Amino acid sequence: xxxxxxxxxxxxxxxxxxxxxxxxxxxxxxxxxxxxxxxxxxxxxxxxxxxxxxxxxxxxxxxxxxxxxxxxxxxxxxxxxxxxxxxxxxxxxxxxxxxxxxxxxxxxxxxxxxxxxxxxxxxxxxxxxxxxxxxxxxxxxxxxxxxxxxxxxxxxxxxxxxxxxxxxxxxxxxxxxxxxxxxxxxxxxxxxxxxxxxxxxxxxxxxxxxxxxxxxxxxxxxxxxxxxxxxxxxxxxxxxxxxxxxxxxxxxxxxxxxxxxxxxxxxxxxxxxxxxxxxxxxxxxxxxxxxxxxxxxxxxxxxxxxxxxxxxxxxxxxxxxxxxxxxxxxxxxxxxxxxxxxxxxxxxxxxxxxxxxxxxxxxxxxxxxxxxxxxxxxxxxxxxxxxxxxxxxxxxxxxxxxxxxxxxxxxxxxxxxxxxxxxxxxxxxxxxxxxxxxxxxxxxxxxxxx
Ligand SMILES: Cc1ncc(COP(=O)(O)O)c(C=O)c1O
Numbered sequence: 083x084x085x086x087x088x089x090x091x092x093x094x095x096x097x098x099x100x101x102x103x104x105x106x107x108x109x110x111x112x113x114x115x116x117x118x119x120x121x122x123x124x125x126x127x128x129x130x131x132x133x134x135x136x137x138x139x140x141x142x143x144x145x146x147x148x149x150x151x152x153x154x155x156x157x158x159x160x161x162x163x164x165x166x167x168x169x170x171x172x173x174x175x176x177x178x179x180x181x182x183x184x185x186x187x188x189x190x191x192x193x194x195x196x197x198x199x200x201x202x203x204x205x206x207x208x209x210x211x212x213x214x215x216x217x218x219x220x221x222x223x224x225x226x227x228x229x230x231x232x233x234x235x236x237x238x239x240x241x242x243x244x245x246x247x248x249x250x251x252x253x254x255x256x257x258x259x260x261x262x263x264x265x266x267x268x269x270x271x272x273x274x275x276x277x278x279x280x281x282x283x284x285x286x287x288x289x290x291x292x293x294x295x296x297x298x299x300x301x302x303x304x305x306x307x308x309x310x311x312x313x314x315x316x317x318x319x320x321x322x323x324x325x326x327x328x329x330x331x332x333x334x335x336x337x338x339x340x341x342x343x344x345x346x347x348x349x350x351x352x353x354x355x356x357x358x359x360x361x362x363x364x365x366x367x368x369x370x371x372x373x374x375x376x377x378x379x380x381x382x383x384x385x386x387x388x389x390x391x392x393x394x395x396x397x398x399x400x401x402x403x404x405x406x407x408x409x410x411x412x413x414x415x416x417x418x419x420x421x422x423x424x425x426x427x428x429x430x431x432x433x434x435x436x437x438x439x440x441x442x443x444x445x446x447x448x449x450x451x452x453x454x455x456x457x458x459x460x461x462x463x464x465x466x467x468x469x470x471x472x473x474x475x476x477x478x479x480x481x482x483x484x485x486x487x488x489x490x491x492x493x494x495x496x497x498x499x500x501x502x503x504x505x506x507x508x509x510x511x512x513x514x515x516x517x518x519x520x521x522x523x524x525x526x527x528x529x530x531x532x
Contacts, residue, residue, distance in 0.1 A: 088100045088101045088160060094161075094277075094278055094380050095380050095381075097160060097161055098157075098161060098278075098376050098377055098378075098379050098380060099377050101156065101157045101160040101161060102114075102153045102154065102155070102156030102157030102158075102159075102160060102373075103153060103157075104149060104150075104152075104153040113374075114149075114150055114153040114370070114373065115149075115150065116150050116366050116367055116369075116370045117148055117149045117150045117366050118365075118366050118367060119144065119148075120143065120144055121141075121142065121143045121144065122140065122141040122142060122143070144363060144366065145358055145361060145363045146353065146354075146358045147353065148366050148369070149366075150366035150369045150370055150373075151169050151364055151366055151369045153369075153373065154169050154308075154364075154369045154372055154373045154376075155167040155168060155169050155308070157373060157376060158277075158292070158294075158298075158308050158310055158376075159310055161277040161281075161376070162272070162277045162281055162282075162283055162290050162310045163277075163281050163283045163284060163312075164283055164290065164310035164311055164312050164313065165311055165312060165313025165314075165345060165346065165349070166310075166311055166313065166346055166349040167308050167309065167310040167311070167349070168308065168309050168349055168352045168353055168357055169294070169306060169307065169308045169364045169369060169372075170306070170307045170308070170309070170357055170362045170363070170364055171305065171306065171307065171362040171363060171364050171365075171368075172293065172295060172305045172306065172307045172362065173200075173271075173273060173291070173292060173293020173294065173295055173296070173305075173306075173307040174200055174201070174204055174293075174307065175307050175357075175362035176291045176292065176293070176294075176307030176308055176309050177201055177204055177271070177291055177307070178204060178208065178356070178360070178362070179309060179352050179356040179357045179360065179362065180269060180289055180291050180309040180352070180356075181209065181214070181238065181240075181269070182212075182356045182360075183326075183348060183351050183352045183355070183356045184237050184238045184266075184267060184269070184289075184324070185209075185214045185237040185238060186212075186213075186214070186326070187212055187213030187214065188213055188214075188235060189214050189215070189235050189236075189237040190214075190215045190216075190217065190233050190235045190236045190237065191205070191209075191214060191215070191216045191217070191236070191237060191238045191239075191240055192216075192217055192219060192228060192231055192232060192236055192238070192239050192240065193205060193216050193217070193218050193219070193239075193240040193241065194218070194219055194222040194240065194241040194242065194245065194250075194252060195218040195219055195220045195221075195222065195484055195485060196222065196242075196245040196248045196250050196485055196486065197240075197241070197242050197245060197246070197271070198242065198245075198246040198271070198273075198293075199469070199473040199474050199477070200473070201242075201271065202218075202477075202485075203476075216240075217231060218484075219231060220484055222241060222245075222250055222252050222253075222257075223250075223252075223253060223415075223419075225253065225256045225257070225259075225260055228257065228260045229260055229263070229264075232260070232264045232266075236264060236266055237266055237267075237323060237324075238261075238266050238267050238268075238269050239257055239260060239261040239264070239266060239267075239268045239269070240268075240269045240270075240271075241257055241268075241270060241271070242270070242271040242272075242273070242274065243270055243271070243272045243274065243275040243280055243282060243423070244274035244275050244409065244424070244428070244429050244431070245274075246273070246274055246431060246459065246493075247407070247431065247433045247467075247469055247487075247491070247493040248407050248433060248485065248486045248487075249407040249408055249409050249414070249416065249428075249429075249431070249432060249433065250409075250415070250416050251409045251416035251419040251420045251423060251424065251428075252270075252419070253419055254270065254280070254282050254285035254286065254287060254423055255285045255286050257286075258285060258286025258287055258288075259286065261288070262286070265316075265319050265320050265323065266323070267288035267289050267315045268286065268287050268288050268289070269287070269288065269289040269290075269291065270282040270287040270289070270290050270291070271290075271291050271292070271293075272290050272291070272292055273291075273292050273293045273296050273297070273460070274296075274297075274429045274431050274459070274460075275424060275429055276292075276297045276298065276379060276383050277379075278379055278380045278383045278384075278426065279383060279387070279424050279426050279427055279428075279429065280423050280424055280426075283310070283312040285423065287312065288311070288312050288314065288315040289309060289310065289311055289312065289315075289348070290309075290310040290312075291307065291308065291309050291310070292307060292308050292310075293305075293306075293307055294306035294307055294308055294372045295307070295458075295460070296458075296459050296460025296461075297379065297382065297383055297386075297430075297460035298372055298375055298376055298379065298460075299368075299371055299372045299375040299460075300375035300376075300378065300379065300382050300460065300461070300462060301371075301375055301461065301462055302458060302460075302461035302462070302463065303371055304367075304368040304371040304372055304375075305368065306364050306368050306369065306372045307362075307364075309349070309352060311346075311348045311349045313345040313346065313348075313349075314345075315348070317340060317347060317348065318340055326339070326351065326355075327339040327340050327347045327348065327351060328340055333354065333355075339351050382462070382498060383427065383429075383430065384426070384427060385498060386430035386496050386497060386498060387410075387426075387427030387428060387429055387430050387496075388427065389430070389496045389498075389499075389501040389504065390408065390410070390428070390429065390430040390431070390432055390494075390496040391408070391410045391427070391428065392501045392505075393432070393494070393496060393501060393504060393505060393508070394406050394408035394410060394411055394432050394434075395411065396505055396508075397432075397434050397508070398411060398413065400512055402436055402437055402438060402442065402512060402515050402516075403434050403435065403436060403437070404435040404436070404437045404490065405434065405435045406432065406433075406434045406435075407432060407433040407434065407435075407486075408428065408432040408433075409424065409428040409429075410427070410428035430459075430460070430495060430496040430497075431459050431460070431493065431494070431495050431496075432493070432494055432496070433469075433491050433492060433493040433494065434491070434492060434494075435488055435490045435491050436490040436491075436492065436515070437490065438490060438515060438519075439488075439489045439490045440468075440470065440471070440489040440490065441518075442490060442515045442518075443468050443470075443489065443490050443491070443492055444468070445511070445514040445515050445518055446492060446511030446512070446514060446515060447466060447468050447492065447511070448514070449510040449511045449513070449514035450466055450507050450508065450510055450511055451507055451510060452464060452499060452503060452504060452506075452507035453465060453466040453494070453504070453507055453508075454466070455467070457472060457473060458495070459493075459495035460495060461495060461497055462497050462498045463497045463498075463499070464494065464495065464496050464497040464499055464504055464507075465494070465495040465497070466492060466493070466494055466495075467492070467493045468491070468492055468493075469487050469491055469493055470482060470487050470488065470489050470491060474487045
């Protein structure tokens with residue numbers, strides 16, 4: 083499969099356009115075509131046999147691989163500086179296939195407390211039923227706490243570069259050190275930062291996952307997910323911890339995944355087992371949309387992050403706002419880590435807490451006109467959500483409090499509109515709160531439970 087390898091000396095904008103592009107030798111199509119085909123014809127008996135044995139690298143069936151998806155995988159692997167990548171149907175699917183290719187029943191995964199609510203549910207409700215225990219570290223900055231919580235059966239350390247929705251930035255190199263000392267991979271969800279703002283592999287991460295439905299696709303049109311493997315983790319240092327990669331496999335004529343695939347063992351296992359057998363296939367049509375989105379990734383993220391910084395500073399100056407969770411603000415607890423890991427920008431998702439609690443949040447939410455009320459992020463359009471009554475409503479109050487999801491918290495995902503227009507729209511929210519306070523000055527008591 084002729085995929086372009088773009089030299090790393092070129093800048094990000096060049097790579098995002100050209101990396102992984104597939105040269106169409108039949109018609110000369112400039113864009114990687116959408117190969118919407120369930121399967122691929124074999125020339126003869128011998129080729130069919132060789133495709134299945136792996137002696138012929140051609141495609142067989144789209145659940146196991148597809149040329150449009152392969153071009154996207156190459157692009158994402160190169161942008162994140164990984165060895166290889168596997169695309170799947172959603173971000174949730176990416177997390178599922180990534181963790182299930184590391185841990186099995188009886189194993190333990192150590193995760194940051196502040197993570198996307200869907201990932202938390204996958205970890206507790208999904209993996210819990212499979213016998214994989216996920217434990218949460220409250221203060222992700224406390225590396226000693228991570229070290230203390232590592233157990234003999236820990237199989238991965240997990241965190242988001244920028245946590246959704248509370249914006250904590252993790253110490254990537256610090257957590258990579260904790261994982262390395264424990265002999266387990268460090269898995270990072272880089273959805274909110276994107277490889278334009280930071281490449282976790284360059285700071286020691288072993289595996290990077292994304293919801294490609296967000297900034298990568300960028301236009302809110304396609305769901306997708308990706309697992310990118312740095313290819314550097316030593317899976318044979320503790321063979322009993324990762325028996326599925328170290329022991330002979332019946333699908334590989336008695337070879338182990340490590341013997342058959344070397345540095346590519348982890349992605350080969352995902353391709354052959356957790357993705358191909360559980361089956362969350364990315365449609366090649368969505369792969370096409372995501373690859374088109376990535377071609378403008380840096381332009382969008384630059385602009386969206388700079389608008390988010392302006393809006394965060396403006397929100398911080400509003401008297402009704404108790405806190406703004408945006409790592410670009412000097413007042414934010416993650417500001418030092420953001421300066422270290424995210425010098426190009428601190429992302430376009432932020433949240434803020436209204437002193438008036440849920441009542442104020444509701445008034446604010448119902449007053450905006452330009453922001454879309456939606457459970458989504460990373461779109462060209464600006465979006466708003468009240469996590470406590472939506473994405474986090476199913477959690478008990480204690481878990482919500484640990485995750486800093488208070489009743490007055492609103493999450494914004496800043497799009498590509500003019501920042502002045504967005505601020506004018508947010509002013510509608512504050513005007514509604516002020517009008518309610520003027521009509522019935524009970525708002526003061528609501529400050530007690532933001
Ligand atoms: C940080 C993060 N990871 C993963 C996901 C899940 O992605 P998807 O919705 O594509 O399954 C999301 C979705 O919001 C997210 O914000």
